[in-house]
Amino acid sequence: MVGMIARNALIGVSIIGLAIPSLAASQENRPSLPAASADKSIASPQRQRIELSDGWQFNLVGPYSDDGALDFPQAEEWETVSIPHSWNRVGYYLSDPETHINTPENIEKTQGVGYYYKTFDAPQLNDGQRMFLEFDAVSRTGEVWLNGEYLGGHRNPFGRFRLDATALVKPGEANELYVKVDNTQPAEGNSTADVLPMTGDFFVRGGIYRPVTVVVTEPVHFDMLDYGGPGVYAATTDIVGGDAEISLSGRVTNSSGSDAAITVVASLLDDQGEVVGSWQEEAVIAPGATSELEGSMRARSPRLWDGLSDPYLHTLRYELRAADGTVLDTIEQAFGIRKMELDPEHGFLLNGRPYRLVGAGFHQDTEESDWAVSPEQVDESLRIMLDMGANSLRLSHYQHGSPVHDLADKYGIVLWSEIGLVTAWTNARDQVEAPQGIVDNARQQLLDLVHQNYNHASVAAWGIANEVDFGPGRPDFLGRPPEVVADPMPLLNELADLSRDLDPHRPVVLANCCEDRGMVDVPVVAEAVDAVGANRYYGWYYGEPGELGEHLDGLRLKHPEIPLSVSEYGAGGAPNMHTDDPLGGPIDMAGRTQPEEFLTWFHEENWRELAHRDYLWGIWLWNAFDFGTTVRAEGDAQDINTKGLVTYDRDIRKDAFYFYRAIWSDQPTVHVQGRRYVDRAYSVTDVRVNSNAPSTTLIVNGSELAPLSDCDQNVCVWQDVRLAAGENAIVARGSFDGGPVEDAITWQLDEEQHHAFRIDSGAVVAASAEVQFGSDDFFVGGTAGSTDQRGGRGRQAVFADIENTDRRDIVSSFRQGDFSYRIPAEEGRYRVTLTFVEPGEQAGARVFNVSANGETVLPSYDINQRAGGTLKAVSETFDIAVDDGGIELDFSPVQGQALVSAIEIVPQD
Numbered sequence: 001m002v003g004m005i006a007r008n009a010l011i012g013v014s015i016i017g018l019a020i021p022s023l024a025a026s027q028e029n030r031p032s033l034p035a036a037s038a039d040k041s042i043a044s045p046q047r048q049r050i051e052l053s054d055g056w057q058f059n060l061v062g063p064y065s066d067d068g069a070l071d072f073p074q075a076e077e078w079e080t081v082s083i084p085h086s087w088n089r090v091g092y093y094l095s096d097p098e099t100h101i102n103t104p105e106n107i108e109k110t111q112g113v114g115y116y117y118k119t120f121d122a123p124q125l126n127d128g129q130r131m132f133l134e135f136d137a138v139s140r141t142g143e144v145w146l147n148g149e150y151l152g153g154h155r156n157p158f159g160r161f162r163l164d165a166t167a168l169v170k171p172g173e174a175n176e177l178y179v180k181v182d183n184t185q186p187a188e189g190n191s192t193a194d195v196l197p198m199t200g201d202f203f204v205r206g207g208i209y210r211p212v213t214v215v216v217t218e219p220v221h222f223d224m225l226d227y228g229g230p231g232v233y234a235a236t237t238d239i240v241g242g243d244a245e246i247s248l249s250g251r252v253t254n255s256s257g258s259d260a261a262i263t264v265v266a267s268l269l270d271d272q273g274e275v276v277g278s279w280q281e282e283a284v285i286a287p288g289a290t291s292e293l294e295g296s297m298r299a300r301s302p303r304l305w306d307g308l309s310d311p312y313l314h315t316l317r318y319e320l321r322a323a324d325g326t327v328l329d330t331i332e333q334a335f336g337i338r339k340m341e342l343d344p345e346h347g348f349l350l351n352g353r354p355y356r357l358v359g360a361g362f363h364q365d366t367e368e369s370d371w372a373v374s375p376e377q378v379d380e381s382l383r384i385m386l387d388m389g390a391n392s393l394r395l396s397h398y399q400h401g402s403p404v405h406d407l408a409d410k411y412g413i414v415l416w417s418e419i420g421l422v423t424a425w426t427n428a429r430d431q432v433e434a435p436q437g438i439v440d441n442a443r444q445q446l447l448d449l450v451h452q453n454y455n456h457a458s459v460a461a462w463g464i465a466n467e468v469d470f471g472p473g474r475p476d477f478l479g480r481p482p483e484v485v486a487d488p489m490p491l492l493n494e495l496a497d498l499s500r501d502l503d504p505h506r507p508v509v510l511a512n513c514c515e516d517r518g519m520v521d522v523p524v525v526a527e528a529v530d531a532v533g534a535n536r537y538y539g540w541y542y543g544e545p546g547e548l549g550e551h552l553d554g555l556r557l558k559h560p561e562i563p564l565s566v567s568e569y570g571a572g573g574a575p576n577m578h579t580d581d582p583l584g585g586p587i588d589m590a591g592r593t594q595p596e597e598f599l600t601w602f603h604e605e606n607w608r609e610l611a612h613r614d615y616l617w618g619i620w621l622w623n624a625f626d627f628g629t630t631v632r633a634e635g636d637a638q639d640i641n642t643k644g645l646v647t648y649d650r651d652i653r654k655d656a657f658y659f660y661r662a663i664w665s666d667q668p669t670v671h672v673q674g675r676r677y678v679d680r681a682y683s684v685t686d687v688r689v690n691s692n693a694p695s696t697t698l699i700v701n702g703s704e705l706a707p708l709s710d711c712d713q714n715v716c717v718w719q720d721v722r723l724a725a726g727e728n729a730i731v732a733r734g735s736f737d738g739g740p741v742e743d744a745i746t747w748q749l750d751e752e753q754h755h756a757f758r759i760d761s762g763a764v765v766a767a768s769a770e771v772q773f774g775s776d777d778f779f780v781g782g783t784a785g786s787t788d789q790r791g792g793r794g795r796q797a798v799f800a801d802i803e804n805t806d807r808r809d810i811v812s813s814f815r816q817g818d819f820s821y822r823i824p825a826e827e828g829r830y831r832v833t834l835t836f837v838e839p840g841e842q843a844g845a846r847v848f849n850v851s852a853n854g855e856t857v858l859p860s861y862d863i864n865q866r867a868g869g870t871l872k873a874v875s876e877t878f879d880i881a882v883d884d885g886g887i888e889l890d891f892s893p894v895q896g897q898a899l900v901s902a903i904e905i906v907p908q909d
Contacts, residue, residue: 045327045330046217046218046221046327046328046329046330047215047216047217047221047329047330048123048214048215048216049213049214049215049216050120050123050213050214050215050216051211051212051213051214052083052118052120052177052212052213052214053082053083053211053212054082054083055080055082055118055119055120056080056081056082056083056085056116056117056118056208057078057079057080057081057116057117057118058078058079058080058081058085058087058114058115058116058117059077059078059079059114059115059117060087060110060112060113060114061112061113061114061115062110062112062113078117081116083116083208083211083212084207084208084209084210084211084369084371084372084373084374085116085207085208085209085372086139086205086206086207086209086370086371086372087108087110087114087205087206087207088108088109088110088183088203088205088206088207088370088371089102089106089107089108089370090102090107090108090109090203090205090365090370090628090629090630090639091107091367091626091627091628091629091637091638091639091640091648092104092107092637092638092639092640093636093637093638093640093647093648094636094637094638095574095576095636096576099651100367100649101367101368101649102367102648104638107639109203109630109639110206111183111184111185111204111206112182112183112184112206113180113181113182113184114180114181114182114206114207115178115179115180115181116177116178116179116181116208117176117177117178117179118176118177119174119175119176119177120174120175120177120214121172121173121174121175122169122170122171122172122173122174122175122214123171123172123214123216124171124172125166125169125171125216127218127219128218128219128255128256128257129166129216129217129218129219130164130166130216130217130218130219130221130224130255131164131165131166131169131171131214131215131216132162132163132164132165132166132214132215132216132217132224133146133151133162133163133165133177133212133213133214133215134160134161134162134212134213134214134215135154135160135161135162135163135179135208135210135212136160136210136211136212136213136401136402137157137158137159137160137208137209137210137401138154138157138161138179138181138207138208138209139157139158139181139183139204139205139206139207139209139371140155140157140181140182140183140184140186140192140195140204140206141153141154141155141157141181141182141183141191141192141195142154142161142179142180142181142208143179143180143182144163144177144178144179144180145177145178145179145180146165146168146169146175146176146177146178147168147169147170147175147176148176149168151163151165151168155192155194155195155441155444156195156399156441156444156445156448157183157195157204157398157420158398158399158400158419158420158445158448158449159227159228159399159444159445159448159449159452160210160228160402160448160452161228161448162215162224162225162228164224164225166255179208181206181207181208182206183204183205183206183207185204186198186427187427188427188428193427193435193437194427194435194437194438194440194441195441196419196420196421196422196425196438196441196442196445197397197398197420197421197422197423197424198422198423198424198425198426198427198438198479199422199423199424199478199479200397200420200422200423200466200478201477201478201629201631201632201641202363202397202627202628202629202641203628203629203630203639205365205370205371207371207372209370209371209372210372210401217329218328218329219254219255219256220252220253220254220255220256220260220262220285220320220322220328220329221252221253221255221320221328221329222250222251222252222253222318222320222329222331223251223252223253223290224253225253226251226451227447227448227451227452228448228451228452229451229452229454230331230333230455231250231251231252231253231331232248232249232250232251232266232316232318232331232333232455233248233249233250233454233455234246234247234248234249234266234316234335234455235247235454235503235505236337236338236339236505237296237505238339239304239337239339239351239352242300242301243298243299243300243301243302244277244298244299244302244304244337245296245297245298246268246277246296246297246298246299246337247294247295247296248266248279248294248295248296248297249292249293249294249295250264250266250281250292250293250318250320251290251291251292251293252264252283252285252290252291252292252293252320253285253289253290254285254286254287254288254289254290254291255288256287257287258287259284259285259286259287260284260285260287260322261282261283261284261322261323262282262283262284262285262320262321262322262323262328263280263281263282263283263320263321263323264280264281264283264293264318264319264320264321265278265279265280265318265319265321266278266279266280266295266297266316266317266318266319267316267317267319268297268299268302268314268315268316268317268335269314269315269316269317270302270303270314271312271313271314271315276299276300276302276314277297277298277299277300277302278297279295279296279297280295281293281294281295299314299337302314302337303337304336304337304338304339304351305336305337305338305409305412305457306338306350306351306412307350307355307391307412307414308386308391308411308412308413309412310412311336311409311410311411311412311457312336313334313335313336313409313410313457314334314335314336314337315332315333315334315335316332316333316334316335316455317330317331317332318330318331318332333455334406334409334410334457335455335457336409336457336458337457338350338351338457339351339352340414340460340506342461342507342530342531342563342617343563343617344556344560344561344562344563344564344615345615346614346615347563347614347615347616347617347618348414348460348617348618350414354614355391355414356614356616356618356619357391357392357414357460357565357617357618357619357620358389358390358391358392358618358619358620358660358664359385359390359391359392359393359394359413359414359618359619359620359621359624360385360390360393360394360620360621360622360623360624360645361393361394361396361567361568361620361621361622361623361624362381362385362393362394362395362396362400362404362623362624362625363396363397363623363624363625363627363628364378364400364401364404365627365628365648366381366625366648366649366650367648367649367650368649370628375403375407378401378403378404378407379403379407380650381624381625381650382404382407382408382411382413384624384646384650384653385413385624386411386413387661387665387667388645388653388657388660388661388664388665389660389661389663389664389665389666389667390413390624390660390664391412391413391414391664392413392414392415392416392460392618392620393408393413393414393415393416393620393624394415394416394418394463394533394567394618394620395415395416395417395418396418396466396623397418397420397422397466398418398419398420398445399417399418399419399420399445399448399449399452399453400417402452405417405453405456405458405459406456408456408458408459409456409457409458412458413458414458414460415456415458415459415460416460416461416463416509416533416567416618416620417449417453417459417461417462417463418449418462418463418464418465418466418509419442419445419446419449419463419464419465419495420445421442421445421464421465421466421468421491421495422465422466422467422468423466423467423468423470423474423478424468424474424478424479424482425438425442425468425486425488425491426438426482426486428482429482429483429484430482430483430484431482431484431486432484432486432487433486433487433490434486434488434490434491438491439491439494442464442491442495443494443495443498446462446464446495446498446499446502447498447502449462450462450499450502450503451502454502454503459506460506460507461506461507461508461509461531462499462503462506462507462508462509463509463510463511464492464495464496464499464508464509464510464529465488465492465495465510465511465525466510466511466535467511467512467513467514467535468488468492468510468512468523468525469488469512469513469514469515469522469523469524469525470513470514470522471485471514471519471520471521471522471523472485472520472521473514473519473520473522477590477631477632478631485521487523488523488525489523489525489527489528492510492525492528492529493528495508496508496528496529496530507529507530507531507563508528508529508530508531509529509530509531509532509533509565510525510526510528510529510532510533511532511533511534511535511567511568512525512526512532512533512534512535513535513536515534515555516551516554516555516558517536517542517551526555526559526562527559527562529562530562530563531562531563531564531565531617532559532562532563532564532565533564533565533566533567533568533618533620534552534555534564534565534566534567534568535566535567535568535569535622536548536551536552536566536568536569537568537569537570537571538551538569538606539571539602539605539606540570540571540572540587540589540602541589545602545605545606545608545609546605546608546609548569548606548609548610549609549610549613552564552566552609552613552616553613556615563615563617564615564616564617565616565617565618565619565620566610566616566618566619566620567618567620568620568621568622569606569610569621569622570602570603570621570622570623570643571587571589571594571598571599571602571603571643572587572589572594572599572634572635572641572642572643573594573595573596573598573599573600573635573642573643573654573656574594574595574596574635574636574637574642575596575636575647575652575654575676576596576636576676577592577593577594577595577596577635577636577765578595578596578597578674578676578677578765578775579595579597579598579764579765579766579775580681580682580685580766580774580775580776580777581764581775581776581777581779582595582597582598582600582601582602582764583601583764584762584763584764584775584776584777584779584784585762585763585764585765585775585776585784585813586764586784586786587764588634588790589634590634590790590795591633591634591790591791591797592633592634592635592636593764593765594634594635594642595764595765596654596655596656596676596677597655597673597674597677598764599643599654599655599656600654600655600656600659600673602656603621603656603659603660604659604713604715607659607660607663607713608713611663611713621645621660622643623641623643623644623645624644624645624646625644625645625646625647625648625650626640626641626642626643626644626646626647626648627640627641627644627648628640628641628648629641645657645660652676655671655673655674655675655690658671658673658690659690659713659714659715661690662690662691662692662714662715663692663713663714665692666692668692668693668734668736668738668741669690669691669692669714669734669741670689670690670691670693670696670732670733670734670741670742670743671689671690671691671732671743672687672688672689672730672732672743672744672745673687673688673689673690674687674688674745674747675745677747678746678747678748679747679748679749679750679772680723680728680747680748680749680753681753681758681766681772681773681774681775682723682753682757682774682777683722683723683725683749683753683754683755683756684720684721684722684723684824685720685721685723686717686718686719686720686721687700687717687718687721687730687732688715688716688717689715689716689717689718689732689743690714690715690716691711691714691715691716691732691734692714692734693734693735693736693741694709694735694736695707695708695709695734695735696708696709696711696716696732696733696734696735697732697733697734697735698716698718698721698730698731698732698733699729699730699731699732699733700721700722700723700728700729700730700731701724701728701729702729705718705721707735716732720824722826723747723749724749724754725749725750725751725753725754726748726749726751727746727747727748728746728747728748728749729744729746730744730745730746730747731743731744732744750772752771752772753772755825755826755828755907756904756905756906756907757774757778757823757825757903757904757905758771758772758773758774758902758903758904758905758906759773759774759775759776759777759778759821759902759903759904760773760774760775760776760810760813760902761776761779761784761813761814761815761900761901761902761903762776762784762785762786762813762814762815762816762901763775763776763784763810763813764776764784766810767807767809767810767812767813768809769807769809769810770806773810773902776813776815778821778822778823778824779815779819779820779821780819780820780821780822781817781818781819781820782815782816782817782818782819782891782898783815783816783817784813784814784815785813785814785815785816785839786812786813786814786839787800787802787812787813787814787837787839787871788800788812788813799812800812800839800871801871802837802871802872802873803871803872803873804867804872804873804874805835805837805873807835807873807902810835810901810902811835811837811873811901811902812837812901813901814837814839814899814900814901815891815899815900816897816898816899817893817897817898818891818892818893818897818898819891819898820888820889820890820891821887821888821889821903822886822887822888823886823887823888823889823905824886825882825886825887825905825907826882827882827883827884828881828882828907828908829879829880829881829882829907829908830879830880830881830882830887830905830906830907830908831877831878831879831904831905831906831908832852832877832878832879832880832887832889832903832904832905833875833876833877833902833903833904833905833906834850834858834875834876834877834889834900834902834903834904835873835874835875835900835901835902835903835904836861836863836866836867836873836874836875836876836899836900836901837863837867837871837872837873837874837901838863838864838867838869838870838871838872838899839870839871839899840870841863841864841870841896842864842870843862843864843865844862844864844865844895845864845895845896846862846863846864846895846896846897846898846899847860847861847862847893847894847895847896848860848861848891848892848893848894848895848896848897848898848899849861849890849891849892849894849898850876850889850890850891850892850898850900851889851890851892852878852880852887852888852889852890853880853882853885853887853888854888857876857878858876860894861876863899873901879908887905889903
């Protein structure tokens with residue numbers, strides 16, 4: 001297509017897989033399996049479509065071995081499955097296993113070869129009709145045999161492919177179909193060495209995980225072998241004076257034995273069935289040839305596809321007619337007329353006006369179905385994101401299937417679609433350039449991506465890479481960094497050129513990780529594309545959230561002509577792990593300590609940096625949902641990335657979800673944070689409510705607190721709210737024009753905790769003890785520390801052996817420096833117990849004073865001297881009377897830094 005999908009860019013790229021010996025040589029090893037009944041045929045005017053979903057047999061052989069023969073297991077070793085299907089099941093939560101599908105017992109992480117087998121009754125083929133096998137995706141590679149003969153294959157784990165089965169099929173009879181699937185982890189010299197992605201923080205499942213369909217066409221038809229695409233294409237090239245100019249293309253294949261005089265007719269219909277634009281072109285197609293017809297139409301004053309506010313879709317109908325007017329083939333597709341632009345100053349423009357894209361990265365797996373998701377499950381995921389207020393999704397980090405694109409068109413969701421080029425583009429440690437096989441595979445994935453999704457109004461940009469700029473700083477958990485870092489620019493430039501040739505109407509984009517982050521030998525990959533996304537994790541992997549804005553401003557100044565977005569930012573968060581203060585101690589980015597409240601704080605502070613930077617053309621947090629990966633043991637999960645705002649099973653919307661709902665959505669939103677932190681540690685706490693109401697009231701145990709308005713970032717905070725012993729009813733009520741909206745939760749405070757304050761100093765999540773402690777809270781100043789050394793990502797944790805205590809986990813953390821605690825204790829008499837553990841200083845190196853409400857209670861205190869050495873717990877106790885000002889404990893250094901490991905304040909009768 002001139003000016004659309006350029007044909008010269010497609011020459012010389014094969015979709016056929018590895019050459020494997022014919023099954024005919026292994027007839028004696030083939031299993032005797034029951035024949036499947038004929039699948040229900042879905043008829044269209046000229047095409048038959050028969051979905052091959054049930055009655056498949058599957059056998060997971062295991063690791064790949066190429067011994068020159070295909071040795072099939074015996075019949076009893078096969079199991080019956082339905083397509084879509086994946087043999088992998090990845091990721092499970094450690095908590096509440098009875099509420100989850102995935103458990104340690106049913107996880108399957110095998111990478112290697114699986115065989116699928118099915119018999120199906122083929123339809124009759126009349127008057128030269130053609131039959132194709134259509135696979136929407138097979139991962140990583142698929143090789144297909146029909147009736148004992150090799151038919152073809154595909155080496156893109158994410159794209160649709162079709163094979164012409166006419167020569168091998170037995171019309172009107174039972175046919176035997178074998179598919180060999182291989183998801184071996186790529187490595188130099190193995191069966192998938194050139195199949196992207198090479199690595200990444202997600203697991204590439206194995207299986208026929210999207211539908212399989214038999215398609216029967218007339219001998220003259222719209223091209224079925226056009227890289228899995230529909231063979232017909234359209235693009236809105238301009239909107240002037242209210243009219244839209246639409247470029248059109250149709251590829252016609254003549255499989256008959258004589259010339260075919262044909263006419264291609266394209267009609268654009270509104271939702272009432274009225275034709276609002278048309279085009280037709282005549283041609284004579286030689287036998288065995290495929291020709292492309294091109295043209296354009298003008299749509300008069302069309303209703304535009306306008307994002308969430310009006311995702312209006314026309315119907316684009318292509319008809320292929322014979323010389324006598326007989327309709328030979330018809331394709332209908334939803335088509336939205338819109339204009340999308342990226343501007344370095346004003347961000348994303350939709351139909352000529354600024355339209356800030358906000359949303360999340362989106363992986364395709366769910367706990368229920370892993371990669372073999374149904375359209376209904378995709379719909380559920382998109383509806384959840386719409387409920388949050390997202391108007392865009394970044395389809396990470398590979399081509400997603402048709403359902404998400406179709407639904408995005410329908411709902412008005414703007415998409416960033418990308419290929420599976422992630423982090424690495426070589427497969428050996430000493431390679432200085434991308435092997436040709438990997439280059440070809442990247443091109444293949446881009447060809448499939450663009451052809452199959454070109455007509456979707458929702459697609460705004462084609463992504464060609466994610467984080468290929470790590471250089472020598474690649475994290476070890478993504479595979480050992482190469483000895484010599486290849487230059488990614490030749491590959492990126494080639495892919496960018498290919499993308500522009502295929503589709504000059506959409507920008508080429510990529511996401512980088514590392515430019516201007518102080519890392520060495522980082523290539524400036526932004527210069528290869530039209531627009532860029534920055535994956536930045538300030539406040540999680542490095543730095544503080546407050547540094548993000550200045551960093552982005554610097555990138556903008558450095559590349560003033562390249563539109564900039566934020567394509568990832570996020571943190572881990574376990575919805576059953578809680579803290580009283582998200583800044584009370586260190587978060588373990590590679591381990592278990594990842595409380596939900598920190599995730600909320602992280603997003604609040606990052607959004608503070610992003611909200612008013614209007615030059616950003618898009619902002620996508622990471623991630624929409626927890627997702628499966630095999631490189632993480634974090635939070636309350638194994639082999640799950642817990643950065644999702646919604647859990648893997650779509651069951652829990654974490655508090656951070658409602659933070660965005662309150663600021664992104666115009667739906668009335670009132671949400672009390674901390675609903676899963678039911679058993680509270682302290683009788684005094686801040687209550688935080690996400691609310692976009694003009695005024696919000698908090699009601700605690702029936703008593704109304706003063707309403708709040710104009711809350712910062714729509715987060716209303718009532719400070720120092722006192723809880724009663726037992727059950728506490730917390731209700732937030734927002735006053736909206738349409739009436740009040742409420743959210744109600746219940747917290748529990750044990751009698752033992754009422755009026756008491758037991759603080760695990762330096763811990764963001766309190767350790768367990770015979771009595772409940774809270775995490776570090778009520779402090780002013782100081783820093784958190786620990787006697788232990790963290791583990792995670794291959795590092796073994798080292799736990800200090802602390803003497804003189806049965807609360808090792810409580811006293812292993814500490815707060816140190818020059819700091820104080822301001823405890824909101826009510827009037828009464830209290831006993832204060834301070835516990836200290838010297839982590840390493842010798843006597844005399846750490847000396848400090850401790851005072852309570854201005855009176856020195858521990859002068860010139862030396863932990864080492866008092867305890868008799870390091871890593872030995874020692875406690876000091878004193879009583880204090882409180883009037884109405886609470887208790888203030890001051891820790892003032894004399895020599896070195898002051899330190900405390902635990903604080904207990906218990907009322908005295």
